[in-house]
Amino acid sequence: MDAFYASAEQASKPSLRGKAVVVGGLGPRGVVATASYEARVFGVHSAMPMGQARRLAPNAAYLVPRFGFYKAISEQVMGLLRELSPLVEPLSLDEAFVDLEAGGAAWDDASARLVGARLRGDIRAVTGLTGSVGLAASKMLAKIASEQAKPDGLVVIEPGTERALLGPLSVRTLPGVGPATGDHLRRAGIHTVDEIVEAGEDELVRLLGKAHGHGLYAMALARDERAVVAEREAKSVSVEDTYDVDIHDRVRVGLEVQRLADRCVRRLRGAGLSGRTIVLKVRRYDFSTLTRSETLRGPTDDPAVVREAALRLLEGVDSTGGVRLLGVGVTGLADFTQEDLFAQAAEAAGAAGEGVDHAVEQAADDVPAEERDVLVERRWVAGHDVRHAQYGHGWVQGSGLGRVTVRFETPDSEPGRVRTFLVDDPALESADPLPLVEVTGARPHRL
DNA sequence: TCTGGGGTCCTACAGCAA
């Protein structure tokens, strides 16, 4: 999908179409998740600090991501892909590999092209958004093709042309070559894919290590035999928070770690999993990051056990100077087993002397953060949908000083009017996003 | 001007056992 989050917001909000839209964290430490193509003209791009984005594009619309909304659209698109083949490997909400041969949907160049073109039409019809398609004989090449196809295009890499196409490209084009590896190669005088091939496999292994060296050399030769894998099992579950202001108070750090442990366990349980290794992550004031982990005797999904382990790990961490991020994760996942749980819980209770604060567990956030903001504090979140008793459906454009500004429009309306209300106006309530495309008979869907 | 969140994979090293 092209500039997915930003495009979804533009489709949802007619007044933003054709305008610079930036989706990301709006706090003082937020970064850009997606910038619309209009915003990219100003130099705004993913992973850029929001402050920098605002300086580059002060007049862009800045919105917080609505993952639930994007997920619903993503499921529609993944559904279309699964009609083509049982082998669909999602990489994220907006990207997936499809093995067309396995699905019998395509057997040669012409049929693949046809399938790709039809898919793009279907995506547009069902979601109202544009997607780009890359067709090639391997995952790596399909990915490169789809990058070249963006926005709103289709690119085919014909068999036999792969090496010639890759040769002059930057090493950064290859999957697995990020800033660090790119620098490493550059210092060795290697800038293009051709130069990787010229350097030879031994030299690459010497520079980058065994796995990376062999892998990259193969990629440079356009050799990529990786299969499309439909079902991937999760290997870890984690949650983390970056705080607007560094936390210095050791007690507060402990409380946050417990909250994160509870959130992590809720996710773990939601997935029907338990895990054996507890990981604590701490990013300090100077951005240095450290992790500490502890492996239990058996898998657990007991919040008390995870909390205690995380707190034990915290004891070994120096937080002088303050922490900007805390995280708790669980790896070594296993399917839920009752015996392990009881054994583990009893063991921990014995060892830790039952010092667990159950109030923390109860009070923790069962409701997603954005909903809490809207419902409990009645703070209106920029970009979120609302309904007004008199004016109908709209979205929050901004709020502050006891007032909230709402633009009243829907995906299929003209750009709407803006009105301002008191934040506690009883006629105003939060609302679900509306479907981007009118629901018509055959393929009903709900957002 | 500062740098999110949720993941995956690889490497290196220490300790232990065969």
Next chain:
DNA sequence: TCTGTTGCTGTAGGACCC
């Protein structure tokens, strides 16, 4: 019996991806 090798497990960190 001592020593060196090998392989596994746990731990920590780094790079990368979207």
